[in-house]
Amino acid sequence: MTTADRLALLGGAPAIEQPLPHEVWPPPADEAELTELAAQRNTDISIKGNSGPIGRLESDFLAFLDGGARFAVTFNSGTSALLAAYFALGVREGVDVVGPALTYHAALSPVFALRGDVVLADIDPGTRGLDPRALHAALTEDTKVVTVVHQWGHPCDMDGILRVAEQYGLRVLEDCSHAHGSRYKGRPVGTFGDAAVFSLQANKAVYAGEGGILVTNDPGVHDRATLLGHYRDRSRDAVLDEDLRAHWVTGFGLKLRMSPFNAIVARHALAAFPARKEARHRCLRHLGELLADVTYLEPVQVAGHVDMGAWYGYKPLYRPEALGGVPRSVLIEALRAEGMEVGAPSGPRLSTLPLYARPENPLFPGTPKKGIAPEAGSHAEHVERHALSLPTFTDWPGDRTLIGRYAGAFRKIGRHREALVRYAAGPAR
Numbered sequence: 082m083t084t085a086d087r088l089a090l091l092g093g094a095p096a097i098e099q100p101l102p103h104e105v106w107p108p109p110a111d112e113a114e115l116t117e118l119a120a121q122r123n124t125d126i127s128i129k130g131n132s133g134p135i136g137r138l139e140s141d142f143l144a145f146l147d148g149g150a151r152f153a154v155t156f157n158s159g160t161s162a163l164l165a166a167y168f169a170l171g172v173r174e175g176v177d178v179v180g181p182a183l184t185y186h187a188a189l190s191p192v193f194a195l196r197g198d199v200v201l202a203d204i205d206p207g208t209r210g211l212d213p214r215a216l217h218a219a220l221t222e223d224t225k226v227v228t229v230v231h232q233w234g235h236p237c238d239m240d241g242i243l244r245v246a247e248q249y250g251l252r253v254l255e256d257c258s259h260a261h262g263s264r265y266k267g268r269p270v271g272t273f274g275d276a277a278v279f280s281l282q283a284n285k286a287v288y289a290g291e292g293g294i295l296v297t298n299d300p301g302v303h304d305r306a307t308l309l310g311h312y313r314d315r316s317r318d319a320v321l322d323e324d325l326r327a328h329w330v331t332g333f334g335l336k337l338r339m340s341p342f343n344a345i346v347a348r349h350a351l352a353a354f355p356a357r358k359e360a361r362h363r364c365l366r367h368l369g370e371l372l373a374d375v376t377y378l379e380p381v382q383v384a385g386h387v388d389m390g391a392w393y394g395y396k397p398l399y400r401p402e403a404l405g406g407v408p409r410s411v412l413i414e415a416l417r418a419e420g421m422e423v424g425a426p427s428g429p430r431l432s433t434l435p436l437y438a439r440p441e442n443p444l445f446p447g448t449p450k451k452g453i454a455p456e457a458g459s460h461a462e463h464v465e466r467h468a469l470s471l472p473t474f475t476d477w478p479g480d481r482t483l484i485g486r487y488a489g490a491f492r493k494i495g496r497h498r499e500a501l502v503r504y505a506a507g508p509a510r
């Protein structure tokens with residue numbers, strides 16, 4: 082055997098020579114963006130209403146949703162926008178929110194700051210988002226809100242979710258932070274629920290650096306969310322309900338507004354998004370095709386009635402039974418030795434985090450929680466234990482060769498299955 086043919090983990094030559102990082106995101110700014118940022122510096126560095134880049138970002142965002150939402154309100158982060166959304170949807174002490182057991186924690190954590198409670202429900206292994214049947218099974222007498230996250234860009238089963246929500250009078254919050262530009266049956270995500278939030282944090286497909294945007298069709302949600310995070314000018318000018326507008330000077334106590342610099346960055350990212358989305362689709366479809374014959378992987382499945390929009394990482398599932406039972410951690414070690422940028426997805430199941438797991442709300446000691454659903458054998462646990470996170474390649478055709486090398490490295494591991502099994506069992510570890 083030549084060294085090129087031996088696993089890099091065991092001293093062979095790596096299959097991928099291009100140095101890390103392989104995922105370069107967010108992309109660098111062009112001249113137009115830098116010029117606009119510089120000009121803003123010398124005009125207005127704090128926008129109290131929704132003039133200038135703040136208002137322009139909000140109207141661009143509504144257009145991006147095909148006019149499917151009436152109001153857009155920017156915030157200084159997705160988490161802040163989620164806090165405002167939960168507040169506006171009526172979360173408070175005695176209110177339960179049902180949400181997916183496996184997602185980014187900030188999708189649900191703000192509920193605890195409002196003294197509400199979270200009930201976790203299993204995911205659908207097809208969409209990897211909240212399963213409508215699990216939602217139904219998780220309902221409590223106090224459930225008033227359901228949160229769906231279009232996880233890793235794949236839209237949830239919205240027909241199923243909305244059917245349960247309608248039957249039980251639940252309000253629906255869509256967390257679209259992974260799913261800018263994703264569509265369900267032709268319609269943009271973020272236009273199905275009572276409110277939706279898109280994080281614009283740097284890793285997201287449309288990025289401000291730090292920022293978030295809340296969209297809704299409901300004037301009441303708009304007014305209450307605005308008052309929670311935007312006192313003075315913005316509330317005076319935008320809150321529709323006269324009685325609520327009486328609070329414009331103070332709002333409801335918090336200031337969570339976005340800086341104009343972040344809004345400028347986000348507007349440029351939004352304008353560049355359609356071309357980048359297309360490139361990302363080409364890259365990841367190509368990767369999926371090349372991985373189809375790697376028996377120990379389940380490539381990402383995209384349902385025929387959805388458009389993946391942003392994607393958000395590429396997360397195939399590992400099938401250890403097709404690789405002699407080698408643990409995922411050893412597979413990752415071997416793939417990294419081959420030069421791959423790969424890991425386990427970062428977020429653990431929410432039930433493993435103390436904020437969710439402990440029997441009382443730590444923000445308000447003495448407030449008991451209902452506790453969380455047992456999850457042994459759940460789909461959430463399966464995905465948590467078996468998913469691999471690969472780069473979200475976005476440069477087409479620039480990344481084409483590298484994508485080919487990734488597929489080559491996966492195949493190489495498959496050819497050397499026996500050696501890897503021995504390594505996993507051996508004293509070397």
Ligand SMILES: *Cc1c(COP(=O)(O)O)cnc(C)c1O
Binds near residue numbers: 187188259
């Ligand atoms: C990123 C993210 C958030 C939090 O957004 P920030 O802008 O980082 O505060 C919430 N939910 C999901 C699903 C996310 O991916």
